Structures are given as structure tokens and as C-alpha cells.
Amino acid sequence: MKIAVTGGKGGTGKSMVAVSLAVELSEKNLTMLVDADVECPNDHLMLSVKRKIYTKVYQPIPKWDFDKCTKCGKCASVCKQNAIVFVKDKYPAFVKDICIGCKACLVACPQKAITETKKEIGTIYTGKNYGVDLVSGELKLGELASGEVVAEVRKYSEEIAGKIKAKTILIDSAAGVGCPVIASLVGTDYIVAVTEPTPSALHDLKRVLYLADHFKIKHGIVINKFDLAKNFYMEIEKFAKEKNIAIIGKIPYRNDFVDSMIKMKPVVEINPKYKSIFGKIIDKIS
Secondary structure, eight states, X not given: OEEEEEOSSTTSSHHHHHHHHHHHHHTTSOEEEEEOOXXXXXXXXXXXXXXXXXXXXXXXXXXXXXXXXXXXXHXXXXXXXXXXXXXXXXXXXXXXXXXXXXXXXXXXXXXXXXXXXXXXXXXXXXXXXXXXXXXXXXXXXXXXXXXXXXXXXXXXXXXXXXXXXXXXXXXXOOSSSSHHHHHHHTTOSEEEEEEOSSHHHHHHHHHHHHHHHHTTOEEEEEEETTTSOHHHHHHHHHHHHHHTOEEEEEEOOOHHHHHHHHHTSXXXXXXXXXXXXXXXXXHHHO
16 A cells, blocks of 8 residues: 655644654554655654665756757757757757756757766665665755656655565655655555644645545545644634545644654654554554
């Protein structure tokens, strides 16, 4: 089973929920946790995992043969990222840092003067602790193609899961609803949408659940820090009832969660009383 943990707004506790669910699931079946927040991965910190490099992630970029180039400028005209700068009667200048590897320039060049090379855009790591096999992606500093790195993380995690025969794959997504999140959600069996009782969190919850409906993925809501603001907690309950969405978990705000981050240990290890909360969430997903 593939379970995605998302929620839209940053800081709602997605990683905490993903790590806690992974630790609980690992007690019954071999479980893999995939940290797909490639711009800010932190699951390895919460699990005290010493990551090892599994592979590098590369993106295709163009390479010019100026002996063939006729300075027509067609490559620059089709580049939507403006990564190719063209001045009449000059060879095109290429700014590789903003290229997204779409290959439109290769197709457009009438002289076939452009071939494909590659640049490094990220790294995929592996590690294990608390019975959880972790696959973690990280975007190279300064690069833009986070969606492509997430797609590669998903691909390699499937490969690794097949080798170790993992029964459950948990995918911890980035914040938002953009390409990296879409790449995290596609192909999953269930979405755990983590929110908190604030206006911005409810707004973003609605956006991410729109994606869940679009991709026809079953989903439920986990309300983190539910006891901090009763009014907006009730707003989330009202929304869930109107849309017929199950609230599969309610997590209180306690200092144990702060201690978990400081000590780099899962909260279910800091205080076993939380095992029942996450156990009930797992039961409702199943």
C-alpha cells in the first residue's frame, strides 16, 4: 500500500505524522518512508538516520556544436525559460542554471547543431532506523527542478521497495500543491491530509484535497494541534462534514512533540501514549 502524507500549508506537522506512522507500521510489516520534500528534507533528522548516497539525479541540458550552428536563433525562440540568449549574428548563449531540460531547443534546431548532455540536480539517499527504511531526496542548491527530483525519488523508492519487499510505502510530501506535491501524490492508494486549526491551514487543506479528488485518491483528515483554537477546529469539522470526508485523527499540542525534534527521536518513542493515536489512524486507513 502507498500512503501519501500531505496537507498544503507548511508547518502543520506532516513530517511528524509521516515518521510516527512509519514507526508504528514497521512494528507489523516492513515499511519504507520516502521523504519527498526535496527542498527541505528532515525525516532523517527525526529518525536520527545517518544517510548514505544511493545515486545522483541528473537533468538533460543542451550542448551546441558551433561548427554546425548558423546563428538562426530558433533555439532561443522556443525556450520558455529564457535559458538561451540570442543576439543577431552571434552564437546563442546558454544559462544552464535556469534550464529545465524540456529539449525544445533540440527539436527546433534545423541544423541539428544541438545535442544532449546533463547536469546534476539532486541526490537520493538511503538509511534505516527504528525499523523504518528511509529513502530521501535532496535538490541541489540553486537548482529549480524539484518536481523532477521528486519523480526520481519515487522511481528509485519503488525499485528499493521491490528489493527489500516492503509492504507499505509512506510518502512525506512537500508543502503546497505544485509540481513536487503532485509528483508525490500520483499513484498512491490513500492520502493523509494533515492540517491545523488556522485559517491558512484550512484554505490550503481545501486546495490539496481538490487534488485528491482530481486524481480520485481516497483521503482522510488528521487535525494536528486540534486543542489550540476551538473555533477553527470546528470550522475544519464543518468542512469535513459538508464534503463527507473522514477525520481519521486528532493530535493534541504537547511539549513531547518539541522534545521529539530536539532529541531527534520519533514522538512515539519519546512517549508511548501517542502510539494509540497513530495506531487508530492506521486502522482507519486500512
